[in-house]
Amino acid sequence: MEKFVDLFTVHAHLTDKEKCHHYGYLYDGWTAGMQIKSVLELGCTGFGGGGLISFSKAYPDACVVGVDDRDNNSHNILSSCPNVHLLIGDVYAEGTALKAMADFGSFDLIVDDCVHKKQYQFDAFELWSPLLSREGLYIIEDVFEHEVLDLLSRLSKYGREWQVFFGDTRHLQRNYGMIPDIMLGLKRYKL
Numbered sequence: 001m002e003k004f005v006d007l008f009t010v011h012a013h014l015t016d017k018e019k020c021h022h023y024g025y026l027y028d029g030w031t032a033g034m035q036i037k038s039v040l041e042l043g044c045t046g047f048g049g050g051g052l053i054s055f056s057k058a059y060p061d062a063c064v065v066g067v068d069d070r071d072n073n074s075h076n077i078l079s080s081c082p083n084v085h086l087l088i089g090d091v092y093a094e095g096t097a098l099k100a101m102a103d104f105g106s107f108d109l110i111v112d113d114c115v116h117k118k119q120y121q122f123d124a125f126e127l128w129s130p131l132l133s134r135e136g137l138y139i140i141e142d143v144f145e146h147e148v149l150d151l152l153s154r155l156s157k158y159g160r161e162w163q164v165f166f167g168d169t170r171h172l173q174r175n176y177g178m179i180p181d182i183m184l185g186l187k188r189y190k191l
C-alpha cells in the first residue's frame, strides 16, 4: 500500500493534508493494519479533490465517496479515479447522510475535513458516525487548539465506546498557530 505521507505530497497541488498540516504520518500510523474497503470524506473538493484521489490510490479496491456542496471544478480530475463517487449535498443535512447510507451503506474510514469549528465537527460526528462500520475509524481534521478540549468533552457523551487518538502537528507547521493542526481519531472498541 502506498503511504499517505507520499500520496498527500504528490497531490499537494490538490490537497493541503501534507503541505500545510503534515497529517500523512498520522494517517499511516492510525490506519495501519486496518482492512479498509470503504472511505467517506466530508468536505472534499475545495482544493480539487486531492484527498479523495489519495484515498483512491491508497485503497484501489475500496469504494471512496466524497460529500461536498459544490463541485469546485474537481469533476474532471475525479473522473479519472473509477472508484471515487462524488455526492453533492450539505454535509450537515440529515437527508445527505440518509442518501449516502442508502447508496453506499457503511464506511470503514470516515474523514471530516468540512467546516473546522467545534459545533460543526460535533454535529457531523452525530450525523455521520452511525455510518461507521463496527471497527471503523472516524477522523476529525483541523481542530483548533482552543476548541479541542471542549470538543472532546462533548464527544465524551459517547462514553467508553470509543478509543480516542490525538494527533498534534503544530510543531511541524511553519506558520505555527496560524491554522488548526490537531487531528482527532475515534475508533470503536472491538466488542
Ligand SMILES: C[S@@+](CC[C@H](N)C(=O)[O-])C[C@H]1O[C@@H](n2cnc3c(N)ncnc32)[C@H](O)[C@@H]1O
Pocket (backbone or CB within 6 Å): 014, 015, 016, 017, 041, 042, 043, 044, 045, 046, 047, 048, 049, 050, 051, 052, 067, 068, 069, 070, 072, 089, 090, 091, 092, 113, 114, 115
Ligand atoms: C478544507 S476544504 C476540503 C479539502 C479536501 N478535503 C482536501 O483534502 O483537499 C472544505 C470543503 O468543505 C466544503 N463545505 C463547506 N461547508 C459545507 C457544507 N455545509 N456541506 C458540504 N460541503 C461543505 C467546501 O466546499 C470545501 O470543499
